[in-house]
Amino acid sequence: MLSAFVPLQSSAAAQAASTLWGVVEAVGGFVIILVVVFFVAGRVTNRLQKPVALIITLGPALLLVLLGLVIPALRTIDLSFKNQQFLGQLDTKYIGFKNYTYAFTDPYTQQTILRTLLWLLIVPAASVLVGLTAALLMDRMTHTAVPKTLIFLPTAISFVGAAVIWSYVYNYVDPSVPQTGLLSEIVIKLGWHNPPNWLITSPINIFLEMVIMVWIQAGFAMVVLGAALKAIPDEVIESARLDGAEGFKLFRTVQIPMIRNTIVVVMTTVMITTLKVFDIVFTINNGNFNTDVLARQMYADMFVTSQVSRGAALAVVIFVLVLPLMWYNIRQLRLEREVR
Amino acid sequence: MTTTTPPITTTPPPLKGKAATKAIRSAFSSPVASALVVLISVLWTIPTLGLFVNSFRPKEDALTTGWWTIVTSPHFSLDGYKAVLTSEGGLVQPLINSLAITIPATIIPIFIASMAGYALAWMRFRGSDAIFFGIFALQIVPLQMALVPLQQYYVHGLTFGGVTVLPAPPGVRGTLAQIWLSHTMFSLPLAVFLLHNFIAQLPGSLIEAARVDGASHLKIFQSIVLPLSMPAIASFGIFQFLWVWNDLLVAKTFGSTDPNLQPITARMQNLVGNFGAHQELLYPSGFLTIVVPLIVFLALQRYFVRGLLAGSVKG
Numbered sequence: 324m325l326s327a328f329v330p331l332q333s334s335a336a337a338q339a340a341s342t343l344w345g346v347v348e349a350v351g352g353f354v355i356i357l358v359v360v361f362f363v364a365g366r367v368t369n370r371l372q373k374p375v376a377l378i379i380t381l382g383p384a385l386l387l388v389l390l391g392l393v394i395p396a397l398r399t400i401d402l403s404f405k406n407q408q409f410l411g412q413l414d415t416k417y418i419g420f421k422n423y424t425y426a427f428t429d430p431y432t433q434q435t436i437l438r439t440l441l442w443l444l445i446v447p448a449a450s451v452l453v454g455l456t457a458a459l460l461m462d463r464m465t466h467t468a469v470p471k472t473l474i475f476l477p478t479a480i481s482f483v484g485a486a487v488i489w490s491y492v493y494n495y496v497d498p499s500v501p502q503t504g505l506l507s508e509i510v511i512k513l514g515w516h517n518p519p520n521w522l523i524t525s526p527i528n529i530f531l532e533m534v535i536m537v538w539i540q541a542g543f544a545m546v547v548l549g550a551a552l553k554a555i556p557d558e559v560i561e562s563a564r565l566d567g568a569e570g571f572k573l574f575r576t577v578q579i580p581m582i583r584n585t586i587v588v589v590m591t592t593v594m595i596t597t598l599k600v601f602d603i604v605f606t607i608n609n610g611n612f613n614t615d616v617l618a619r620q621m622y623a624d625m626f627v628t629s630q631v632s633r634g635a636a637l638a639v640v641i642f643v644l645v646l647p648l649m650w651y652n653i654r655q656l657r658l659e660r661e662v663r
Numbered sequence: 664m665t666t667t668t669p670p671i672t673t674t675p676p677p678l679k680g681k682a683a684t685k686a687i688r689s690a691f692s693s694p695v696a697s698a699l700v701v702l703i704s705v706l707w708t709i710p711t712l713g714l715f716v717n718s719f720r721p722k723e724d725a726l727t728t729g730w731w732t733i734v735t736s737p738h739f740s741l742d743g744y745k746a747v748l749t750s751e752g753g754l755v756q757p758l759i760n761s762l763a764i765t766i767p768a769t770i771i772p773i774f775i776a777s778m779a780g781y782a783l784a785w786m787r788f789r790g791s792d793a794i795f796f797g798i799f800a801l802q803i804v805p806l807q808m809a810l811v812p813l814q815q816y817y818v819h820g821l822t823f824g825g826v827t828v829l830p831a832p833p834g835v836r837g838t839l840a841q842i843w844l845s846h847t848m849f850s851l852p853l854a855v856f857l858l859h860n861f862i863a864q865l866p867g868s869l870i871e872a873a874r875v876d877g878a879s880h881l882k883i884f885q886s887i888v889l890p891l892s893m894p895a896i897a898s899f900g901i902f903q904f905l906w907v908w909n910d911l912l913v914a915k916t917f918g919s920t921d922p923n924l925q926p927i928t929a930r931m932q933n934l935v936g937n938f939g940a941h942q943e944l945l946y947p948s949g950f951l952t953i954v955v956p957l958i959v960f961l962a963l964q965r966y967f968v969r970g971l972l973a974g975s976v977k978g
Contacts, residue, residue, distance in 0.1 A: 488949060
């Protein structure tokens with residue numbers, strides 16, 4: 324890779340320009356290298372042609388997944404059995420399963436794990452519920468482009484951005500002055516005259532943070548489930564209608580059973596995302612006020628509080644939890660391919 | 664709004680709880696269904712709308728009254744945007760950093776993955792299926808598993824038992840290249856999978872004909888496969904663009920702590936952490952954080968959906 328940065332400059336414009344120039348250099352350099360390699364390799368015409376082409380096309384991908392995923396994953400597993408505290412520490416030794424027993428016996432970490440499981444129970448179910456409702460309602464409607472886009476839009480918003488947006492919905496000011504947070508305003512209008520300071524009040528803050536995640540994921544669920552609903556052949560729907568299935572009965576007896584697999588895949592996909600939720604909790608209150616989750620605590624263990632090996636053990640816990648979900652999704656995907 | 668529901672003339676067969684079913688059915692009938700859809704849409708839009716409205720209100724208004732009072736006291740001001748876009752330490756540099764991270768981290772994986780996809784689909788060799796499945800299966804590795812060792816690699820190179828097997832990549836440490844490289848690595852399982860599936864479905868006759876004419880594999884990839892794969896590349900590209908732009912974890916781990924080198928997500932997260940000081944500036948900042956992905960998303964939604972439906976799980 325080419326150098327991305329020249330040293331910091333005093334003028335903001337100059338710095339901006341140099342940053343962008345770094346991008347041009349990098350992308351340009353990358354493309355030029357590719358063109359040169361292709362040109363040189365194109366001269367090879369004998370028996371070596373295929374092996375050379377293979378190395379050029381497949382080599383970079385293999386090298387990068389090896390360096391970036393395979394070896395690091397193995398190292399993290401290795402690390403989770405050591406007593407490393409800070410990065411670069413040399414005198415480390417293996418301590419067996421101590422980091423894991425710590426994770427499951429330390430009260431704070433226990434709380435974190437339980438809270439993560441709560442996220443896993445609620446967020447995917449709620450996202451699918453909202454997404455499925457929206458998809459079913461819109462399945463036989465016309466002019467759905469605008470509502471679909473509006474519900475889908477949060478998918479494009481970063482977790483950080485979403486956390487900022489919602490922290491204003493949850494904003495707290497003294498009940499005696501004009502409210503700035505929409506949630507407080509609504510509950511006060513409804514008659515709850517002194518609402519709590521939402522984001523620092525446990526346990527309600529956990530659920531309010533979950534709402535943010537559901538807000539982001541529901542659009543994804545709606546789009547994928549909507550596509551599955553569309554894929555149900557019209558004849559099936561028509562014959563069910565002739566049998567008298569309408570409205571809710573049609574949903575329950577025909578449409579939902581036919582997209583059951585997709586529902587489960589969406590559920591597991593949202594679960595995987597939920598399991599790794601880091602940004603929302605990190606941005607809203609950094610895991611304080613009883614909101615910590617696995618991915619946030621793992622990050623803090625690794626890079627903030629100098630307990631690298633304990634963080635590695637939490638990463639492995641996340642991995643072990645993701646494993647069956649991913650395995651299910653991959654198997655489902657392969658089955659679908661075989662059917663086609 | 665209309666539905667294609669034909670008039671109900673057939674008598675439904677008797678069922679248990681028929682009255683209940685009927686009540687629910689009528690509840691889902693057209694006008695109510697439409698109302699429900701509108702309700703969900705509005706609920707889903709209001710939070711963003713609030714931020715948007717507040718970002719255009721004068722400081723005093725935004726800090727002391729709710730954004731909905733804009734209806735009764737419509738005051739607008741661009742001061743917030745002026746402040747965050749022109750002041751030193753504002754958001755211009757983070758926005759540029761985000762661009763500078765996202766563009767290479769989107770383009771580089773596209774090339775690497777489409778080459779690999781072509782090799783695995785059309786240059787069959789013993790073990791090519793196993794390699795494809797292996798790369799695909801790597802999606803199960805959460806990127807959290809890779810953070811510490813990868814960071815060590817950038818600093819010390821790859822060592823086994825004190826022996827350096829592979830030195831750290833030169834010129835990468837402490838620069839944006841570290842983030843590009845990390846995102847490229849993490850994106851490959853999904854990218855190779857998506858692009859391979861598309862490339863494998865290109866008409867074989869086309870590639871055979873080129874082979875007969877004496878074109879080399881590299882030539883075929885360059886002049887036939889790459890141009891024809893544009894739809895798949897667009898799908899993956901948008902997906903990756905949004906993913907990288909919105910990422911916080913990789914940026915925090917592999918990025919610099921120097922605010923001048925941080926992308927907008929990391930900067931925004933810092934700003935939220937520093938409660939108190941210039942809270943009013945968080946509104947325009949927040950909106951600037953989300954505006955680029957929103958534009959990309961709205962313009963290219965079709966491709967993004969295609970990528971999603973191709974069975975993508977990322978991270």
